[in-house]
Amino acid sequence: MNVTIFGTGYVGLVQGAILAEVGHHVVCVDVDDNKVEQLKLGIIPIYEPGLESLVKENHAAGRLEFTTDAVAGVKHGHVQFIAVGTPPDEDGSADLKYVLAVAATIGEHMERDRIIINKSTVPVGSADRVRTEVKKVLEKRGRNDIGFDVVSNPEFLKEGSAVVDCQRPDRIIIGTECDATIDVMRELYAPFNRNRDKIIVMDVKSAELTKYAANCMLATKISFMNEMANLAERLGADIEAVRQGIGADPRIGYHFIYPGVGYGGSCFPKDLQALIHTSDAINFDAKLLKAVESRNKEQKNTLFQKISQHFDAQLKGKTFAVWGLSFKPNTDDMRDAPSRVLMEALWTAGAKVQAYDPEAMEEAQRLYGSNELLTLCGTKETALKNSDALIIVTEWQNFRAPDFEFIKAQLTEPTIFDGRNLYEPRRMVAKGFTYYSVGRTKLAFPTLSSSSYHLSASTISD
Ligand code: UDX
Structure with a gap:
């Protein structure tokens, strides 16, 4: 089937590559010249396991094309995906300006019947707004003879496993009341619907709310x-x-x-x-x-509160090793990442940060490169050097079994603040650490003045 996808962000690019892989002829349209040129060369703007080879192979095979030419895009696809961003407005509502701009473009250039698929996460009622927009433009052109349907088909991919999630979806939600559209959507997704029926058809608003x-x-x-x-x-x-x-x-x-x-x-x-x-x-x-x-906003502050309390609010001039900057493992994405809230609080308190992340270093450089209180380190080991404590923010696999003796030797004080509960508290104390984690009693290494060598525990107070 001929497919056009507007927007080559996470959702659009992964969806395009996956549909091309099963044999559909996919044209991806983006307004960003530079991005399109890079994609043609197989350079992917995001880190996503498996995506680069998929894009390169299908592009080389001619099944996956990239262009800034929206007119050619509208001409190409019987189905037209809208997968552009919906950034939050200042008041928190999803901003539909990019979605509606694509709808207007489709209306402006369509010469034959089209199925328009809302893949972006859009508020309930957005499909109706897209429908109204396309209809308005068609009327202006005097082309009410051209038919179209707007389908809500939300995406459930997770960053870091987006390719697999798309290849093996646990459900495919199709929001439309038109039988002809349902047939086309079933054909489009047939390669992903082989073992059991994963397609759930419902009305447009329910599909929008499902997401x-x-x-x-x-x-x-x-x-x-x-x-x-x-x-x-x-x-x-x-x-x-x-x-x-x-x-x-x-x-x-x-x-x-x-x-x-x-x-x-x-x-x-x-x-x-x-x-x-x-x-x-x-x-x-x-x-x-x-x-x-x-609760989530407060939770992002809890690591800082523990650190501040441990150091009696004397953080000025202290240095902290931070392991993990991305909002979760297997991605370089730092959007709304807890690491940002933590680092910004440390900086405000006058502390320095030596940070390491397996994938997000470039992104950290882009966001905070000019900050003198931040040193971006090439390895997790160098981040530790002369730090006053280690703080773990993201649960990357290679943080799970580090060389604790090495960590101890590098830190000025053997203290770990673990935001992901990677280690067993009693074992950490036996290794000589003061260990803070989440939802577990803080365990401190017995000091020399302790009368007996048993583990001491003190509950974190407010
Ligand atoms: C999420 C949804 O999972 C996906 O279906 C949807 O399409 C997009 O949003 P994503 O944002 O990529 O995907 O990440 P996800 O793996 O869901 O994690 C989200 C956040 O929750 C991360 O910050 C993660 O650290 C946190 N999380 C997750 C927890 O704190 N505890 C958990 O038990 C699980």
Whole structure:
């Protein structure tokens, strides 16, 4: 099938490459000249496992093309994906200007019937707005004879496993009430729908809300666990034991109940805010969503609070090794990353940061390169040198079993603040560390003045 995709961000590029891989003829349109030229050369602007080879192979095979020529794009695809950004407005609502601009372009240049697919995460009611926009432009051209449908087909890919998520989706949501459209969509996605029927057809608004409901549910699970972790710290319980205890109940399950430093990334914070905004706009008080968001904002500050408390608020002139800058492992994305909240708080308090991340160094350079209080280090080991403590913000695989003796030798004081519960507290104390983690009692190495050599524990107070 001939497919056109507007927007070569995460969603558009991955979707385009995957559809080309199964044999569709895909043209990706982007307004950014430079990006298009780079993509033609196989240079991918984002770090996403498996994507580069997929793009190169399919581009070489002629099934995946890149262009800035929107007119050619509209001409090419029987289906036209809109996968452009929907950045939050100042008030938190999703800004539809790019989506509507693409809708106007399609309306301006279409000469035959088209199916327009909303792939961007857009508020409930956006498909109607796209429909209105296209209709308006067609009427202006006097071309009411050309037919079109607008489908909501939200994307559920996760950064870091976007290619696999797209290749093996657990569901394909299709929001339309038109039978002819459903047939085309089934044909488009047939290669991904072979083992069992993953296609769920519903009305447009339900499809739009499904996307938000999924992300808000996941964010709720995380904020709930972070709330439990804060409670566990204060009560002297161990959230990791609690996590295993509740996850064993199949109704709860083990997914997305890891406490930490709060969720970040390009989706959860933005989607939560957008749905809260949608609710406010219709005078519905989305109390739970607001609580989820507020818990997350506070959670992003908890590491800093522990550090500040440990050093009696005397952080000026101190140096901290920070491991992990991306909002989660296997991505270079630092959008809304907890590391940013932490580093900015440390800088405000006058502390220096020596940071390392396996993938996000370029992004950190772009964001904070001119900051004199930041040193970007080439390895996790160099980040430790003469630091007053180690802070772990992202759970990259190669942080899980480091050389603890080496860490101890590099730090001026053997203290670790772990925002991801990577290590076992008692083992850390046995190794000579003062170890802070999330939702577990702080364990300190017995000092020389301790009368007996047993592990001491003190609960973190407010
Ligand atoms: C998310 C959704 O998972 C995906 O389906 C949707 O299409 C886009 O948004 P993504 O933002 O890539 O994907 O990341 P995800 O893996 O979901 O993690 C989001 C955040 O939650 C990260 O900051 C992560 O560290 C945090 N998280 C996740 C936790 O703190 N605890 C958990 O148990 C799981």
